[in-house]
């Protein structure tokens with residue numbers, strides 16, 4: 001009996017099939033195929049084996065990083081809507097699950113990889129942002145397994161009780177989104193991402209949003225909100241904020257420059273897009289690569305005080321070449337957004353007016369009248385486009401095999 005192992009450059013999963021020029025008995029595991037045969041010609045046959053995997057079922061992995069209360073859930077709702085169908089927690093599972101599943105996407109919250117529960121963190125004097133409170137080995141193993149087409153039993157961090165609940169089954173989806181505090185912190189996890197986004201909310205705006213949500217909806221006092229932001233800040237600066245250097249797209253939210261000393265109600269939002277990212281071409285305004293300042297308020301766009309200002313141009317971000325699209329101000333009439341949409345290019349829509357349609361559909365979501373909603377919607381469309389391109393390219397590329 002002769003045995004020959006062939007290593008592949010791509011991971012193999014249960015969708016893969018192997019054909020050889022002659023009859024051989026074979027089996028395969030994640031990165032290699034083993035051929036057994038009574039023939040001495042095994043080695044030659046193995047080298048000419050053709051390995052085919054179904055591209056449809058290989059998971060594309062997207063990372064979304066941001067601090068708590070910075071709009072991740074809102075962004076996820078916009079993204080899953082682009083793919084159609086509702087995103088819901090796993091049916092019949094833990095009612096406090098953080099996971100959202102739709103036909104195309106599964107969104108998992110990285111809080112589920114907290115290794116210390118609320119009491120454990122208190123006893124050790126660490127915050128949830130501290131890497132010591134999180135299990136990056138498990139995060140890496142499970143995200144890799146899902147990407148390789150293997151279902152996992154993922155833990156659940158229960159935000160109601162502050163405890164770690166029994167795990168839930170996560171099956172490989174078409175698109176896996178890992179959202180939370182640390183999707184780009186661990187190099188191994190970062191390398192699994194096909195595309196990454198960082199929501200960079202400036203302190204002033206974060207404070208305004210926290211007050212609005214935690215005072216109005218959760219009954220917290222102004223003092224306690226201030227204290228919680230201050231307590232998280234050193235770890236946020238040390239472990240969360242630096243991840244933005246790795247992101248393929250950053251949505252930066254700043255106070256307006258149109259009104260002096262505004263309290264974070266009118267926003268200036270920048271979409272920073274890395275150049276040279278495979279399957280992602282930055283959005284542009286009017287003329288790709290040029291520098292444009294545009295005030296669209298006129299006959300076709302109603303603007304009340306303080307108006308709307310767009311900017312587009314090239315820049316550098318953490319040493320990378322980027323394109324930046326910026327919007328300062330807010331829309332009065334969302335149906336007129338079509339005027340702005342028609343001047344943007346590379347937005348990966350499937351039909352004229354798709355951005356406007358998505359924005360109108362979710363007019364009640366926070367940020368629908370400003371650049372946060374507009375840019376989140378556009379990034380959602382870019383992710384759909386990236387996914388479709390990846391699937392097409394995988395379908396064209398046969399798995400490459402090298403003999404041991």
Ligand SMILES: Nc1ncnc2c1ncn2[C@@H]1O[C@H](COP(=O)(O)OP(=O)(O)OP(=O)(O)O)[C@@H](O)[C@H]1O
Pocket residue numbers: 066067068069070071072073074075209210212213366367368372373
């Ligand atoms: N674009 C926006 N414009 C205005 N307010 C916003 C925007 N996005 C989010 N907010 C405010 O921030 C709050 C938190 O938003 P969201 O739930 O999407 O964030 P999150 O990052 O998922 O939060 P958490 O991690 O705490 O669950 C919202 O209730 C809203 O008050």
Ligand SMILES: O=C(CO)[C@H](O)[C@H](O)COP(=O)(O)O
Pocket residue numbers: 067068111118128129158159160162181
């Ligand atoms: O930063 C966070 C991410 O959402 C939370 O504070 C962290 O997950 C801890 O959660 P809780 O406050 O519910 O114990």
